[in-house]
Amino acid sequence: EAGVVQSPRYKIIEKKQPVAFWCNPISGHNTLYWYRQNLGQGPELLIRYENEEAVDDSQLPKDRFSAERLKGVDSTLKIQPAELGDSAVYLCASSLEGYAGNTIYFGEGSWLTVV
Amino acid sequence: KQEVTQIPAALSVPEGENLVLNCSFTDSAIYNLQWFRQDPGKGLTSLLLIQSSQREQTSGRLNASLDKSSGRSTLYIAASQPGDSATYLCAVRKGETSGSRLTFGEGTQLTVNP
Numbered sequence: 001e002a003g004v005v006q007s008p009r010y011k012i013i014e015k016k017q018p019v020a021f022w023c024n025p026i027s028g029h030n031t032l033y034w035y036r037q038n039l040g041q042g043p044e045l046l047i048r049y050e051n052e053e054a055v056d057d058s059q060l061p062k063d064r065f066s067a068e069r070l071k072g073v074d075s076t077l078k079i080q081p082a083e084l085g086d087s088a089v090y091l092c093a094s095s096l097e098g099y100a101g102n103t104i105y106f107g108e109g110s111w112l113t114v115v
Numbered sequence: 116k117q118e119v120t121q122i123p124a125a126l127s128v129p130e131g132e133n134l135v136l137n138c139s140f141t142d143s144a145i146y147n148l149q150w151f152r153q154d155p156g157k158g159l160t161s162l163l164l165i166q167s168s169q170r171e172q173t174s175g176r177l178n179a180s181l182d183k184s185s186g187r188s189t190l191y192i193a194a195s196q197p198g199d200s201a202t203y204l205c206a207v208r209k210g211e212t213s214g215s216r217l218t219f220g221e222g223t224q225l226t227v228n229p
Contacts, residue, residue: 004158006158033217040221040222041221041222042119042204042206042219042220042221042222043159043204043219044219045216045217048216056216091158091159093159102146102147102164102208103149103161103164104149104161104206104217105161106151106158106159106160106161107158108157108158109157109158111156
């Protein structure tokens with residue numbers, strides 16, 4: 001079974017440019033997460049979806065970040081315009097909530113460098 | 116606000132040693148705790164998940180324990196191998212319901228020398 005798939009893996013952009021990341025979760029997983037991880041730190045939640053609904057977006061910088069999860073499957077995270085401080089790894093994860101395991105599975109990440 | 120601390124930040128051991136990684140959290144009202152491994156340039160791989168009602172979980176050479184009341188978890192790695200070199204992160208899920216936020220520690224960077 002395929003894991004969480006993210007693209008692109010690496011992206012270098014100039015500041016003020018837009019960038020978008022795509023995530024395909026594990027089939028059947030109803031919950032999808034976007035995390036941001038800065039170098040040497042643990043990931044921090046940006047947004048969590050349950051099916052199509054964003055149920056926790058309190059840490060998403062809404063002035064420049066946006067996300068959507070169409071049809072409760074794939075998701076896109078967008079940054080516009082990007083700033084130097086946005087350089088980080090953007091991790092997508094998914095889980096099947098309501099199941100006793102509740103294990104969260106992560107993708108390989110999208111590595112963003114803003115220059 | 117839940118805070119998760121991992122000690123030590125970095126650890127270097129010779130191959131074959133048994134080792135313990137520590138994780139502490141400030142709010143004991145957790146749903147579960149999960150240990151992850153992260154290789155350089157990669158995403159996170161789930162190692163073990165302990166529900167709040169459990170005391171420990173084992174997978175191969177890995178054993179994770181949970182003392183919810185004292186806000187501590189340990190990850191024990193037996194007979195360490197160079198392939199175990201990675202960053203190990205613990206994360207706690209808040210509250211009594213599934214689907215709530217996962218809070219991560221900053222990780223322990225482990226190097227196992229051949």
